[in-house]
Amino acid sequence: MNGRSDRSRTSQGPLTTDELTRLLERGYADSSRRFFARTWDVDEDIESVAVIADKGFDQKIEVAEMEPVTRATFGMIAERGGRVRGENLRRDLLLSGFGESEEMIRSLIIRGWIVILPNPGEHDCNLDSILEQGTFLQRELAVISATFEHLDKFEDDDALDAQAWSEVTAEDRSATVDDLELNLLHICALIRRDPLKLNKDGTPNRRSLGRVARGISMPGTPGEVASDLDLHNAEQFDYLTFVVSVARELQLLADKEMTYRTDDDELTRFFHSNGAERDRRLLDALQRLRFWNEIDSLRLSQSAMRNVDDNHFSQRETTGQPLIGARGFVISVLRRAQFADWVALDALAELCTQLDRHYLDRTLAQLPRKPNPAEFIHAVLERTLVWAGMLQLGKSESGHRLARLSPRGARALGLDNDVPAPEPGGCLIAQPNFEVMVFLDNAPVTVLHELYRVGERRKLSDRVATFQLVAESVQRGYALGADSDSLLSLLNDNSHTPVPESVAFQLGDWERVHRRLTIHLGGTALRHPEPERFDLICGQLEHDLRESPAELIRLGARDAFVTEAAHPAVQRAADAHPSLTLDALGDPPRCLYFVDPLVLMIDPYECDVTTRIELDRIAQPLPDESSPRSLFFELDMKKIAHRFSDDPLTGIYEFLAPRCEDGLPSAQSLRLQAELASPARIHLESEVTVLTFESLDAAERFQTLLDAPDIIGRRLGPMTFSVVNDQLPLLEELIEELHLEKSSSPFDDDD
Amino acid sequence: MAEDVLVVHQGLALMLCEDAGILEETLQAIEDLDLHIRRLGDRALLVPADELDGILETLESEGTFPRIVGSLPSPEPAPTSDEPAAEEAL
Known part of the structure; x- marks a missing residue:
């Protein structure tokens, strides 16, 4: 029987005479004993009733004459050793395509074929009352021992088989999670080079999307779309929107100034996490999709007109957000269903509505377009989960539409962690022409991530991707954290043949070129006017930094750079000497001193970089008056007008005021007004x-x-x-x- | 101003070139940008860290991918309403 081995068996087995005796004495109410006597047509005393469990009663089960659903019911109970929880029995019947079975189960209870068992510790289990209230599905149900033995005779043949989809034709080529991951890597790699522009309404700019979608593969279609990419094809545009939305929920793409940009740190973090974690995060992202929704997507593919509101594609309109809770509900039902093989698609959808009849009604009724729950469930199953490769679709010989979880889909739901890892070694060939051919079936995703970081994917056939290593792509990869030694090791470890010497040499040479310019972020620049004293300070700092990853780089007699911001050693040096702390990202220092009308003085050591550079843009140096520690400048109205061309007076005020102690002196302010705008007008009057x-x-x-x-x-x-x-x-x-x-x-x- | 003051300048990035030629090439590549760059000798440039994005974008568009070391310090979190700013506490 399909899936039989995957289901857990209870340890208690069918109801025996001994157990029934005990239950009649302590678990069942007297009315239940009378229920059994009436049903089985025996005397009402405990002994007469209990003996039926082992002996059986007059009616025999004629398997051949049973309705298929009844036969499947007995088959499922027999499969579980004679005892099953009512809800699970109903669920499995649903998933096997038998539809709602509550009334059929009730009738088997009334006829005595199935027995409702008291809950542990219950003393007055009243069967009439339970049947009347319809709560028997929340209880353990069992067949009596005699029935179980009778059923056991059929165990080896197909007489009791529930509907099994033995002749299933899977869709030609189902989308897989691996395919989606490859698309995510591909689109993020292209967006890294060319950020994806969004239109004012938030829809991806078609021209920009066309550039970053080159080489994408459509779900279930082998190889890349390539020249068939047509962004006026609503389904292709829709799928790309889906991929972009998933990438955004995974935080692989970040929204910045109306463009999507790749977050390489997140990309590395995601693709270097283990498979189970990636599957879990992917399923979580699918549930949280805000900027795409499956209802419109499915309508789009089913509609001949293919006209869906542009809101559906917008990365500003949260059309998917109201569905987050409802998606979570469907996913939780799939998790509880624990199906291991093909099940009827309609049954799966029905299970979602049956497990909590009102939740989806309530949730979806709050949405503007009030989608039908069945439509929504089918959309999640057939679109979101199928496109993501979590669910695979097929068809039975009888024409039933079927579905099953993919191995990674099951793992994402926490049902099965037995997803085989790609076999190590031998997934690629690095060629002398700097092409790397990767066989996707056994390529670890970390290898693909690295190749997308340092190379350009040029081609994707069914299961082989070809990457080209060029100077620009490799140096870009180096700038993102790769290095030639690690790259060479990765290629050699995964290659069928050693990496050609010429390729190895070039990777090293490109790294040499890449290292010709190094940018140290977040460090601390140090300056001191006295070289000898600065030597002492630097010597002490080098000593203090010797066991730290930070280093001190001397940049001249009076300048140095420590490659770490706010290192304690730097703070100690600042505390040990007269010091001044400036912050290029904070408020400017008050380092301008007016000495004459429109003439100011600075001490270059007090001045931040921005102020010092800007002075050259707005003033003329006065070298004759200056000394190394006192530089004089005269404000130049032409330069100021050029620098702040929109509004010179406001521009110069805003530059000077925060850099002067107590703000811009009034006298300078009036003079600047006179020079740059019109002089302040006055009137003098005497003998007043x-x-x-x-x-x-x-x-x-x-x-x-x-x-x-x-x-x-x-x-x-x-x-x-x-x-x-x-x-x-x-x-x-x-x-x-x-x-x-x-x-x-x-x-x-x-x- | 004391004569022997040690100036500690935070928030700057250091662009360190292999030689003077690379420095000139780099300056030429970014000359159209509105930047505040302090040149130190033949190999080094100091630039406010918030101007780096534009520099990197320009360099990358010309096929130059410099080695990036370290990371920018994260901005200090703003005080919450329950946690008055230091000035207010005083």
Whole structure:
């Protein structure tokens, strides 16, 4: 029987007279004893009922006359040693293509062929009540010992076989997880060289996608698409969107400024993890797909019009995100189903709806287009999991559509870890023309990852990929962390023949060229104006760094570079001497000192790189006034206008202000305004009469006098007014009329 | 300014060339970029680390793939709302 050996057997076996006696005494309620007596047509006492378990009752099982589903039910119970949990029996019947079997099982219980067993520790198991409530599937079910012996006679022939798909035709060539991984490697390698552009609506730019999709292979199709690649073919465009979305969920691609770029660290981490971990992460990524959804994808391939909203392809529209939970549900059902061989595709879909009838209804009903649960389940099975190579499709001789987990699909679900590893050695041939032919069937994915890092894949036939090693690709690989020794070892370890001498030499030479320029990231630059003292500091640092991977590189008498940021030894040196810490990525230092209008001075040792370079772009050096520790510059308006062409005044303010202690001096600011925009306009006036009140209240009242607008020239402060000279007589009249008292000395500042 | 101050300059990357010729070639390749580069002798260039992306992109487009050593220091995490900034704590 199909899959029989994969199913766990219970250790308790069929129901015997001894066990039934004990259960009738302590497990079953009295009403259940009467149920058995009535069903089996015996007296109601325990002994008369229990003896039936070993002896059997009048009705005999006639296998040949049974309905196939009944026969399969007995077959499955017999296969498990006579006892099975109701839910598992129903599940397996479903997966074997028999559909819903609850009523059939109920009828076998009522007829006494199957016995509901009390739960451990239960004392009043009431069979009538259980049948009425329909909870028998949550219990252990058994056949009696006599029935089991009768069934055992059929064990060796096919009489009790559940529907077995013995004549299955698998699809011509199923997609595999290996194929998807190869596509992921391929597309990430091409995007590394040419970032994938996204349109404003988030859809991959077709021209850009066309460049990075060269050489992709379609699921289930041998070899690369090559010249058949047509991005106006909706299905090809859809599959590429799927691959890109999976890569993004695996974080192999990162979204940066409307482009996808390859994250080489993540790529290395993923493809150097073990197979089980990759399968687990891949399944997790499939479940979490946000920017692609299987419902639209399947509709697309089934629709003659092939018109799906562009949102489906957008890497901005999270059309797949609302389905994450529902996908997780389908995957969890597959995990619980534990099927090891071909099962009916419809049965698999039905199982998903039967295990929790309401979950998918509820979840999918919340979506804008309210997809049908059956449609969604089929989409996950036939599109997401098939394209990923986790599920394989086939057809029975009778025309039933079938599915089974691929070995890596089963491993991803945690069902089976027995996926054979590629046999070591002999998966490639390195040729003198710098071509490397790789036989994919036994090529470890780490080898493929390395070849994609240092080479360009030129061709993919059914199971052979050809890579070309060229100066640019190999040096790019070296820049990503490869090196000639490791590469040569990898090629020799996996090659049928030793790597040709000319290739080995060239790999080394390309590395020499690659190393002609080395960039040290994240280090610390050191400067000191006194070479002799700096020698001492560097000597101490070299001593302190001797057991550290960091090194000190002398760059001259006054300069050095430590190849590690914030190393404790550097901090100790800074603490031990008068020091100044600058950070090129932080706020600029206040290192500009204005000494005259538009003339400033710097100490080059206080100045950061950006400030020092920018000074040359906005000012003229004054060498005659300068010394090694005091460099003078005069701001040059032409240079400033050229440097900050959009808005010179704002540009120069924003450059100077944070670099001056207390900001840009006002005098310099006014002068720059005069030079770069228009001078601040002023008006001078002499012989002005100023009227000041001692209190604010009095000043406010004065301003509201009827004559005030004629008298007041301008309010100069809260309590101070200038007086129009012609109106002095009127003011005198008011002073007299209002009894204002003149003070002989000015008041304090009215602010 | 003290005469013997040790200047510790963080956030810079060092571009170290094999010889003066490579340095000139490198400078020529990136001359169109708006960069702040301090040249030290015949072989070394110091550049703010945040300007490296453009440099690498330009060099790679011309077929030069320099050896990259080390990694940039990760930026310090911003204080959470429960964790006031040092200035506020003072």
